Amino acid sequence: MTTDTPRGQHAAAAAVADGDPSRSDVLARLISELGERVDTSDESLEAARSDKSGHRSSGRPIAVVHAASVDDVQRTMRIATQTRTPVVTRGAGTGLAGAAMGGPGEIVLSMRSMDAILEVRPDDLLAVVQPGIINADLNAALAAHDLWWAPDPASRAISTVGGNIATGAGGLLCAKYGVVRDAVLGVDLVLADGRLLRLGHRTVKGVTGLDLTSLVIGSEGTLGVVVAATLKLRRLVPGEVSTIAATFPDVRSAARASAAVTASGVQPAIMELMDATSLATAHAYLGIADPTPGAAQLIAQTDGPAAALEAEAIARIFAVNGGNVTVSRDREEGERLLTIRRSMHPAMEALGKTTLIEDISVPRSALATMFEEIARIEREYDVTIPTIAHAGDGNLHPNFAFDGERVPDRVWEAADALFRAALALGGTLTGEHGVGTLKRRWLADELGDDQWALQRDIARVFDPLGILNPGKVFVP
Amino acid sequence: MTTDTPRGQHAAAAAVADGDPSRSDVLARLISELGERVDTSDESLEAARSDKSGHRSSGRPIAVVHAASVDDVQRTMRIATQTRTPVVTRGAGTGLAGAAMGGPGEIVLSMRSMDAILEVRPDDLLAVVQPGIINADLNAALAAHDLWWAPDPASRAISTVGGNIATGAGGLLCAKYGVVRDAVLGVDLVLADGRLLRLGHRTVKGVTGLDLTSLVIGSEGTLGVVVAATLKLRRLVPGEVSTIAATFPDVRSAARASAAVTASGVQPAIMELMDATSLATAHAYLGIADPTPGAAQLIAQTDGPAAALEAEAIARIFAVNGGNVTVSRDREEGERLLTIRRSMHPAMEALGKTTLIEDISVPRSALATMFEEIARIEREYDVTIPTIAHAGDGNLHPNFAFDGERVPDRVWEAADALFRAALALGGTLTGEHGVGTLKRRWLADELGDDQWALQRDIARVFDPLGILNPGKVFVP
Numbered sequence: 001m002t003t004d005t006p007r008g009q010h011a012a013a014a015a016v017a018d019g020d021p022s023r024s025d026v027l028a029r030l031i032s033e034l035g036e037r038v039d040t041s042d043e044s045l046e047a048a049r050s051d052k053s054g055h056r057s058s059g060r061p062i063a064v065v066h067a068a069s070v071d072d073v074q075r076t077m078r079i080a081t082q083t084r085t086p087v088v089t090r091g092a093g094t095g096l097a098g099a100a101m102g103g104p105g106e107i108v109l110s111m112r113s114m115d116a117i118l119e120v121r122p123d124d125l126l127a128v129v130q131p132g133i134i135n136a137d138l139n140a141a142l143a144a145h146d147l148w149w150a151p152d153p154a155s156r157a158i159s160t161v162g163g164n165i166a167t168g169a170g171g172l173l174c175a176k177y178g179v180v181r182d183a184v185l186g187v188d189l190v191l192a193d194g195r196l197l198r199l200g201h202r203t204v205k206g207v208t209g210l211d212l213t214s215l216v217i218g219s220e221g222t223l224g225v226v227v228a229a230t231l232k233l234r235r236l237v238p239g240e241v242s243t244i245a246a247t248f249p250d251v252r253s254a255a256r257a258s259a260a261v262t263a264s265g266v267q268p269a270i271m272e273l274m275d276a277t278s279l280a281t282a283h284a285y286l287g288i289a290d291p292t293p294g295a296a297q298l299i300a301q302t303d304g305p306a307a308a309l310e311a312e313a314i315a316r317i318f319a320v321n322g323g324n325v326t327v328s329r330d331r332e333e334g335e336r337l338l339t340i341r342r343s344m345h346p347a348m349e350a351l352g353k354t355t356l357i358e359d360i361s362v363p364r365s366a367l368a369t370m371f372e373e374i375a376r377i378e379r380e381y382d383v384t385i386p387t388i389a390h391a392g393d394g395n396l397h398p399n400f401a402f403d404g405e406r407v408p409d410r411v412w413e414a415a416d417a418l419f420r421a422a423l424a425l426g427g428t429l430t431g432e433h434g435v436g437t438l439k440r441r442w443l444a445d446e447l448g449d450d451q452w453a454l455q456r457d458i459a460r461v462f463d464p465l466g467i468l469n470p471g472k473v474f475v476p
Numbered sequence: 477m478t479t480d481t482p483r484g485q486h487a488a489a490a491a492v493a494d495g496d497p498s499r500s501d502v503l504a505r506l507i508s509e510l511g512e513r514v515d516t517s518d519e520s521l522e523a524a525r526s527d528k529s530g531h532r533s534s535g536r537p538i539a540v541v542h543a544a545s546v547d548d549v550q551r552t553m554r555i556a557t558q559t560r561t562p563v564v565t566r567g568a569g570t571g572l573a574g575a576a577m578g579g580p581g582e583i584v585l586s587m588r589s590m591d592a593i594l595e596v597r598p599d600d601l602l603a604v605v606q607p608g609i610i611n612a613d614l615n616a617a618l619a620a621h622d623l624w625w626a627p628d629p630a631s632r633a634i635s636t637v638g639g640n641i642a643t644g645a646g647g648l649l650c651a652k653y654g655v656v657r658d659a660v661l662g663v664d665l666v667l668a669d670g671r672l673l674r675l676g677h678r679t680v681k682g683v684t685g686l687d688l689t690s691l692v693i694g695s696e697g698t699l700g701v702v703v704a705a706t707l708k709l710r711r712l713v714p715g716e717v718s719t720i721a722a723t724f725p726d727v728r729s730a731a732r733a734s735a736a737v738t739a740s741g742v743q744p745a746i747m748e749l750m751d752a753t754s755l756a757t758a759h760a761y762l763g764i765a766d767p768t769p770g771a772a773q774l775i776a777q778t779d780g781p782a783a784a785l786e787a788e789a790i791a792r793i794f795a796v797n798g799g800n801v802t803v804s805r806d807r808e809e810g811e812r813l814l815t816i817r818r819s820m821h822p823a824m825e826a827l828g829k830t831t832l833i834e835d836i837s838v839p840r841s842a843l844a845t846m847f848e849e850i851a852r853i854e855r856e857y858d859v860t861i862p863t864i865a866h867a868g869d870g871n872l873h874p875n876f877a878f879d880g881e882r883v884p885d886r887v888w889e890a891a892d893a894l895f896r897a898a899l900a901l902g903g904t905l906t907g908e909h910g911v912g913t914l915k916r917r918w919l920a921d922e923l924g925d926d927q928w929a930l931q932r933d934i935a936r937v938f939d940p941l942g943i944l945n946p947g948k949v950f951v952p
Contacts, residue, residue, distance in 0.1 A: 123739040123841040146741065168683035175680055181687065182658055197927045203837035204651055204869035205907035207644035207694040208915075208922050209949065210931045211657065214690030218683040235741040263599040265622065265711040306781045361679035365599040393680035431681035439684075446684050451673045455686045457937045461930060473685070 023062055023105060026083045030063055030107070033075045039064040048088075048108040051095040052155075053438060054354045056405065057103030061088065064108045070188070070196060070227045076109055077225065078194035086470050087192075089221040091132060091163030094155045096357050097436025099167070099220040099472050109225060111162050117141055118228065125233045126185060126202060131162025131226050147233045150177040153432065154345065162226050168218025170432030172270045175262075175392040179432070181217050183232045189216060189224040192463040202230055215458070220434050221469035223462040237303045241269075242311030243334030244300045246323030251275040251296040251387075255368035257321035258298055258391035262364045266313045270301040271392030272341045275371070278386040278399075282340045285347030298323065298391065299341055301334060344388050353401040356438070358415060360422035361431035364394040373421040374398055381414035395431035396422075416442070435473045443473065499538055499581060502559045506539055506583070509551045515540040524564075524584040527571040528631075529914060530830045532881065533579030537564070540584045546664070546672060546703045552585055553701065554670035562946050563668075565697040567608060567639035570631045572833050573912025575643065575696040575948050585701060587638050593617055594704065601709045602661060602678060607638025607702045623709045626653040629908065630821065638702050644694025646908030648746045651738075651868040655908070657693050659708045665692060665700040668939040678706055691934070696910050697945035699938040713779045717745075718787030719810030720776045722799030727751040727772040727863075731844035733797035734774055734867035738840045742789045746777040747868030748817045751847070754862040754875075758816045761823030774799065774867065775817055777810060820864050829877040832914070834891060836898035837907035840870040849897035850874055857890035871907035872898075892918070911949045919949065 030038045039045075045060040062085070067073045080087045088102040089109045102108035115132035122145045129138060135156040139148050151164055152171035159169070165187065170179045186200020189212075200206070200213035216223055248254040254273055261271060274282065274297045283291055291297075298318060302310040308329060315325045328334055348355050362370045367389065374396075378385050389396040398418060400411045419429055419442050429439055429446050444452040456474045460466065506514045515521075521536040538561070543549045556563045565585045566576040578584035591608035598621045605614060611632040615624050627640055628647035635645070641663065646655045662676020665688075676682070676689035692699055724730040730749055737747060750758065750773045759767055767773070774794060778786040787803055794801045804810050824831050838846045843865065850872075854861050865872040874894060876887045895905055895918050905915055905922050920928040932950045936942065 121839070121841065123735065124839040125738070126839070168687070170681045170683075178658075179681055181690070182654075195926055197924065197930070199927065201837070201904045202839050202902045203871070203904050203907065204840070205646045205655055205837045205866075205871045206904040207646075207908060207910055208905045209911065209919060209928070210695055210699075210934060211644070211690045211693065212927070212931065212934075214657070214687045217687065219686055223686075235743075259599065262601070267711075304781075361677070361681045363597070363600040363602070363678050364680070365597065390681075395679070395681045426678045428677045428679050428682040429684045431679065432683060434683055435685065443685060448673070450667075450671055451675065451688070452685075454673070454937060455688065458686060458688075458934055461933045461937060 022083070026079065026085050026107070027062055029079050029083065030065060030076065033079065034065060034072060037066050037068060037072055039066055047093065048090065048102040051093050051098060051100050053096045053098050053357070055098045055101065055438065057101040059104040061102035061104070061106045061108045064110050066110050066113050068113050070190065073109065073190045073225050073227050074194040074196060076107065077190055077192060080107055080467050081193045081465060084465055084467060086467050088469055089166070089225050091160035091166070092134065092158055094159040095163060095167060095434065095436065096359070097430070097434045098438045099434050099436030099469065101437065111225070112160065114227065120145055120147070122147060124202070127231045127233055129161055129229055129231060131160060131165065131229060133161050135159055135161055135164060142233065143236065146236050148236055149231050150183050150234055151180045154342070161229060165217055165226055165229055166220055167432065167434040170390070170395060172272060172390060174390065175271070176267050176269045177234070181214055184213060184217055184229055185232050186213050186230040187216050187226045188228040190227055191224045192465060192468050196227070200230060218434065220436060220473050222459050222473055223468065239303065239305055240307050240329055241331050241334055242302045242307045243328045243337050244311050244314045244318060244325065245337045246298050246318040246325040247291065247295045248298065248321070248323050250294055251371045252368050253322045254296040254298045255371045255391065257318050257323055259365050259367050260317050260321055261300070261314055262392070264313065264317060266310050268300040268310065268314060268392055269303045272299050273297070273389040273391040274341060274344065275387045277384055278344055278388050279340070281351070281386055282343050282347045285343055285350055286340065297340070299337060341388070348399055348401065351401055353403055354405060356400040356407055356411060356415065357433070358398045358400070358418055359395070359430045359433040360398070360419060360427055361393070361395045362422055362425045362427035366425040366427065367391060367394055370396060370422065370425060370427070374418065377414050377417045377421070381410055381417065383410065383414050385414070437472055440473055440475045498559070502555065502561045502583070503538055505555045505559065506541060506552065509555065510541060510548060513542050513544060513548055515542055523569065524566065524578040527569050527574060527576050529572045529574050529833070531574045531577065531914065533577040535580040537578035537580065537582045537584045540586050542586050542589050544589050546666065549585065549666045549701050549703050550670040550672060552583065553666055553668060556583055556943050557669045557941060560941055560943060562943050564945055565642070565701050567636035567642070568610065568634055570635040571639060571643060571910065571912065572835070573643070573906070573910040574914045575910050575912030575945065577913065587701070588636065590703065596621055596623070598623060600678070603707045603709055605637055605705055605707060607636060607641070607705060609637050611635055611637055611640060618709065619712065622712050624712055625707050626659050626710055627656045630818070637705060641693055641702055641705055642696050643910040644908065646866070646869070646871060648748060648866060650866065651747070652743050652745045653710070657690055660689060660693055660705055661708050662689050662706040663692050663702045664704040666703055667700050668941060668944050672703070676706060694910065696912060696949050698935045698949055699944065715779065715781055716783050716805055717807050717810055718778045718783045719804045719813050720787050720790045720794060720801065721813045722774050722794040722801040723767065723771045724774065724797070724799050726770055727847045728844050729798045730772040730774045731847045731867065733794050733799055735841050735843050736793050736797055737776070737790055738868070740789065740793060742786050744776040744786065744790060744868055745779045748775050749773070749865040749867040750817060750820065751863045753860055754820055754864050755816070757827070757862055758819050758823045761819055761826055762816065773816070775813055817864070824875055824877065827877055829879055830881060832876040832883055832887060832891065833909070834874045834876070834894055835871070835906045835909040836874070836895060836903055837871045838898055838901045838903035842901040842903065843867060843870055846872060846898065846901060846903070850894065853890050853893045853897070857886055857893065859886065859890050861890070913948055916949055916951045
């Protein structure tokens with residue numbers, strides 16, 4: 001991933017030859033201070049232009065800096081401040097909102113190499129980690145201590161803890177076990193000018209001053225660079241897992257069943273919904289028999305000491321709402337039942353189209369109504385919107401698939417209608433993916449102009465020159 | 477609590493007679509716009525000078541405004557901005573850090589009358605409330621829906637939800653059920669200039685823009701006035717409660733037993749520790765036989781489906797660490813066992829002295845070491861520091877009792893040593909009471925000068941004129 005110094009120097013010369021002296025100056029200074037950490041290889045510059053959203057920036061960034069230490073990050077930021085060069089902080093590049101795409105005139109600061117576990121304290125239920133560690137790798141290491149970090153985005157096998165923090169990631173387990181914001185006690189943050197701040201605490205309780213840790217979570221690289229995080233851990237949940245899968249004649253009855261589970265007071269660990277198009281797409285991808293046309297699927301998992309009792313209660317609610325129910329108390333059989341749901345993202349990728357993944361959240365009682373709204377928007381805009389949902393917490397991922405890189409106007413219009421419908425139901429624009437570039441056009445609609453301006457002004461306190469991920473989240 | 481208009485006009489005239497035209501102008505404008513909401517009675521002005529810390533401001537505020545609506549709050553803030561008059565927002569006045577004390581030249585904005593429950597949604601596990609509602613009153617109303625709001629500060633019978641949010645309150649149940657920050661989805665906030673913002677969301681997940689809701693929680697009246705809050709609720713925990721009480725020969729062995737429970741992975745709902753002096757004080761107050769000299773007490777409570785099993789495990793750990801253990805599976809008997817702990821605050825008050833209640837938090841593994849540090853500080857400064865602790869989460873309340881209103885220098889010096897010891901163990905200055913006036917002198921020590929300045933600058937984005945609770949938290 002890294003390039004050697006002569007090659008970097010060659011790139012600096014090339015930048016001068018390009019007739020861009022400021023860019024060549026920045027590159028020369030980076031190479032002078034950071035040597036082989038500075039990567040200008042074609043592959044790396046090209047890869048840094050996009051994330052998993054399938055979208056790309058308008059061109060290649062100046063360089064990718066592979067930070068190996070806090071000092072590397074501070075040096076990079078000092079050079080960026082002195083030369084007023086934008087910096088795009090990046091983890092594994094698995095984001096879905098276009099927040100970590102680097103473009104012309106920008107430095108991409110990769111934190112992927114800073115992937116150490118600095119400390120695990122089972123007696124205090126905390127760990128201190130560098131941001132580049134992959135979520136699943138961290139959890140594999142914690143399992144040896146009978147511990148886990150609860151945030152479980154669907155990307156956990158490929159996304160970094162730092163990226164999870166930058167987006168305020170969610171996942172499948174959130175209704176029962178919380179989101180990233182509930183599982184981070186503190187972060188070490190390098191500011192735009194290179195200063196290092198230690199935010200937060202190592203204790204269960206702590207209210208000294210303003211909660212800047214929570215402010216950084218979900219800030220998508222606009223406030224600083226997270227170089228370490230103190231994570232709140234949980235004990236692995238003992239006992240059996242029960243899995244309840246059900247097919248419903250249509251998506252509205254599945255959504256109603258899901259809302260009925262929440263209203264009943266039973267708390268599943270996971271409750272996932274697939275609409276008819278999603279289910280058919282996943283079946284086709286896995287090469288299994290087509291589902292009944294129009295049928296939707298709901299799959300729930302319970303854990304902990306009352307898992308079996310809760311599974312029975314959920315199965316009854318599913319059946320009463322028209323579900324054809326299967327229950328398994330075997331952990332492996334449960335994983336097999338979840339395979340269809342987990343294969344949705346690769347199934348969409350395999351269609352060979354570009355996918356715009358929306359990420360609206362609504363109050364759980366509004367889930368069935370939101371699916372009615374999606375059906376209305378499909379009719380009005382003549383589009384198909386395969387949708388999956390973390391039904392247990394009201395977070396929906398409607399997908400728009402199209403050919404080519406450019407999002408068709410009709411898709412933007414349908415997405416706009418989708419967002420307005422969610423907002424009208426008391427919902428929000430993004431539950432767990434963030435705003436990035438893809439949702440920035442709606443940010444002020446949700447926040448209101450006053451709050452939008454206030455948020456931008458707060459970001460300016462951290463970053464007075466506006467060099468941290470400009471053009472993302474807050475568009476001037 | 478309110479005063480009539482003629483009386484207010486009389487007060488305005490008195491202010492002019494005092495030779496303070498600016499103060500009289502502010503009062504006249506408040507009365508003109510808010511009429512009988514403006515209270516200048518002797519009792520109210522005097523009461524608004526202090527909170528439950530036992531400390532008082534240097535004199536009476538201009539007036540107490542009893543807001544009855546969002547409009548009242550906006551009008552008050554517009555007048556305050558136009559006249560550059562400081563505003564101290566206040567709930568029930570039960571704070572312990574001197575954050576809500578009103579002084580000369582200041583308007584006290586009381587939210588206590590805005591105490592309505594605006595909405596309860598059992599199917600979405602949320603409620604929307606006005607800030608003046610008492611925590612226990614809210615929970616009594618929620619119980620009818622089989623719901624509760626988990627934050628349970630010891631003051632829950634007398635403190636408001638708005639005050640709980642302003643301080644970022646904790647309580648006894650935090651290790652298992654979280655703090656206020658984990659239980660608020662959004663707040664409506666009136667800014668210093670009177671504009672109304674709606675922060676946060678009604679959904680389980682939501683990452684649209686910066687998390688200003690978390691920033692407001694624990695901001696102690698420095699960012700705006702909370703006029704409504706969307707609260708995240710829980711189902712009442714079904715099943716039995718088990719209570720485990722134990723006396724230990726000394727406080728260190730009790731602290732070690734508590735840390736051993738956390739390290740074992742068993743999660744009690746409550747785990748409270750009383751040192752020898754606290755225990756003797758509470759026994760004397762309740763008129764029960766003196767405890768064994770030097771003996772400390774640890775009391776834990778378990779709930780949920782595994783309550784009885786967890787209680788057995790905790791009892792074993794207590795016994796192994798030298799505890800003389802009693803276990804009860806009866807809810808009323810459990811409450812009786814907790815009576816000694818709950819009577820600590822009234823017992824201290826009954827001594828007729830002024831009490832400075834500290835509020836340090838340390839990582840749970842450091843609890844026994846922190847008690848050794850307290851013993852050292854008692855010897856070095858020749859003071860007695862009766863201490864209770866929310867041992868399950870590592871939050872200690874060391875008490876300094878003294879005669880008269882003024883904190884003796886020796887007490888401040890001992891408090892300083894206490895805080896430095898906590899910080900050296902990875903702890904924090906305040907776990908749940910806030911900074912207010914009493915801990916502001918140490919704020920920069922914990923945050924560092926850079927973070928302190930950054931936090932102050934963020935507050936200035938909300939409040940450019942510096943009229944929101946000036947002199948508290950961030951001392952210029």
